[in-house]
Amino acid sequence: MARFKRILVVLGATLTVLALAVGALFTWLWTDADVSTVGDARFDRELAIPPLAPSRVAEDGTRVFDLRMQAGETEFEPGRKTPTWGFNGSYLGPTLRAERGEKVRVRIHNTLDEASGVHWHGMHLPARMDGGPHQPIPAGGRWSPQWTVDQPAATLWYHPHPHGATEQHVRRGLAGLFLLDDDRTARLPLPKRYGVDDLPVIVQDVRFDGARLDGDRGLMQSVGFLGDRTMVNGTLRPYRQVGDELIRLRLLNASTARTYSFGFPDDRAFSLLATDGGLLERPVPLERVQLSPGERAEIVVRMRAGERVMLRSFPQDNYGGAWQRRFSGGDDSFDVLELRAARHLRPSAGLPQSLGVLETPDGSDxxxxxxxxxxxxxxxxxxxxxxxxxxxxxxxxxxxxxxxxxxxxxxxxxxxxxxxxxxxxxxxxxxxxxxxxxxxxxxxxxxxxxxxxxxxxxxxxxxxxxxxxxxxxxxxxxxxxxxxxxxxxxxxxxxxxxxxxxxxxxxx
Missing domain, CATH: 2.60.40.420 (Cupredoxins -  blue copper proteins)
Incomplete structure (x- = not known):
């Protein structure tokens, strides 16, 4: 009997130790799960602006672009070369631009050592030109999709879509913007000088393992890969000097799993002009705009002379329960892009009260x-x-x-x-x-x-x-x-x- 009691005591002690160990492990996982870069670093790298892709107009009036999918190395930090993929360069790709009604052709050459593809995210076009998993481009192969642009002005993007490998190919750097213009938008008094008062903002979260881009998911990350820092247009800790009162930001969430809630630390209101497929009927004042992977938003923020203001991603509470918020990124916060206003700003025209009529259906038919x-x-x-x-x-x-x-x-x-x-x-x-x-x-x-x-x-x-x-x-x-x-x-x-x-x- 005494021996049995000793066994029970030892067993109880062992279970207590195990429970304490499990509790300590959970506490460590919980406290270590949320990420914040707010105030952690000085934003000291000038924001790169993706170049506008050159094009030519063929004899039949088709605008022709060339994209080369290639492997390379990128110095995100000076002196540290990271293996990456890109279009026409080592990371990301140029911004394609076309007008409504134009015929376009994109000649793509895949020089990677594996099959990939190019999907035109948000584009209305024939299924055979869509670039989904049924249009792979083999290693060393070429593809030349063509279509007529038949939709309103919008901020679209392009990225690979190989079946079962899309996350890996996008995370390595294969992505770029495709901007559409139309006559209606051209007439509106909006900031529209690309790279000046109309800025592309391609946001990605990353994590480095030495010089390598790490893509491993955390133990509890059911949504996919979540990085511990962000970059914009391939630039870590980016800032941008601006010289106009109104600055238009074309926000693209190009992360593979992370959702952001964009706003500013002083909770200043900005104007939401457009969502994925183009302009709203009128500008909408907001303090936050939430974008999940693949979503876009065009916002206009008013700057004050000489100020510095940080575009920030704030914690979000709509991920489900506390467990999902903590382990799926809902509790995270990031400083994303610092805007530095000149001491004297060029006056900007006020935003129009009306932007146009939506072409999307209302469901009545x-x-x-x-x-x-x-x-x-x-x-x-x-x-x-x-x-x-x-x-x-x-x-x-x-x-x-x-x-x-x-x-x-x-x-x-x-x-x-x-x-x-x-x-x-x-x-x-x-x-x-x-x-x-x-x-x-x-x-x-x-x-x-x-x-x-x-x-x-x-x-x-x-x-x-x-x-x-x-x-x-x-x-x-x-x-x-x-x-x-x-x-x-x-x-x-x-x-x-x-x-x-x-x-x-x-x-x-």
Whole structure:
């Protein structure tokens, strides 16, 4: 009996030690999980501005761009060379620019040692030109998609979309802006001098392991890779000298998993001009704008002569419970970009009260609805299958898609080819920041959204577009589906595996 009591005492002591150890480990993980760079460093690197890509106009009037996907080395810090990928350089790519109504062709040469691709995120174009996983460009291969720009002025972007490897390719540096212009926007008195009072702001979170870009996920990071610092346009600790009263920032969240809430430390109001697909109906005053991976926003901030003001990302409380906020980045905060105003600023014209009329549908003529349940295991319970068409839509029709996230973690939802209108968020009218044209939207845990989409073609029953979570780790895991656009009464064709890259790419 005495021996049995001693065993119980030893066992109890052992369990107590284990419980204390587990508790200590959890406490360490919890306290070490949130990240803040606020006030940590002097912003001493001048912000790089991606160059405008040169182009030429062919005899048939097509504007032609050239992009070269290549490996290289980038000195994010002087004297430390980091292996990276880029377009026409070692990291990121040039800014492509075209006008509504123009025909464009982009000649792409993949000089990497593996297949990749280029997706035109936010662009309305034929499915065969979309650059999704069905249009891979093999190592050493070339692809020359062409289309006519047929959508309003907007801040779009391009990035790889290889099936199962998108996160890795984007994180290594393959991304760039594609700006669209139109006559309406050209007439508006908005800041529009690229790199002067109209600044591209490509935000990424990174973590370095020595000279290498680290891509390992943390133990509890279910959303994907989360870095411990940010950079803008490939510049760490960036600042930008500005000389105008009003500065337009074209914000792109090019991170693979992190969501940001942008604003300024003094809580000054700024004007939201545009969302993913272009201008709102009128400027909206805000103090914060939240962008999940892939989302864009154009904001205008008023500067005061001689001041320095920091663009900051603030903690967010809409990630689900405390566990998800702490381990999915919701508690994190970052100093992102310092704006330094000249002592004497050029006067800027006041912003117009009206920006135009939205071209996105309002859902009143919807012919049907569809439902999308977001889970890491797949959408509507199905993981991505390249040979399966999940939805078939009729060209020229409008539909209402209901998107729901009850997965306990953040997701977002991106639809290729279309710009949609957010009709409802949890049964209520959307907040002002979601009232513009969108192609990607943040869907926090516990949220139900209704979206109105119009499919204007062209029909292609054999080549699909994608819809997916744009937290790229989730996309690569299978949170993606595909749809085809058909003429009335048509059906998806092919059966089995849908033909992919060989029609669109070739080795040289």
């Amino acid at each position: 919807a012919v049907r609805g569809r439902y999308f349940d977001l889970k890491r295991s797949g959408i509507n319970g199905r993981s991505m299958d390249m040979g399966r068409v999940d939805e078939t839509v009729t060209r020229g029709t409008t539909e209402v898609w209901t998107v729901r996230n009850s997965n306990g973690m953040p997701h977002n939802f991106h639809v290729h080819d279309v710009q949609f209108r957010v009709l409802e968020v949890d049964g209520e009218a959307p907040p002002p920041a979601l009232r513009g044209p969108k192609d990607t939207v943040f869907v926090p845990h516990g949220t139900v959204m209704k979206l109105a989409l119009r499919f204007t073609g062209p029909a292609d029953p054999g080549t699909p577009y994608m819809y997916h979570c744009h937290l790229l780790y989730h996309e690569d895991e299978g949170m993606m589906g595909q749809f085809v656009v058909v003429e009335k009464g048509g059906a998806a064709t092919g059966g089995g595996h849908i033909p992919a890259g060989p029609r669109h790419a070739h080795r040289h």
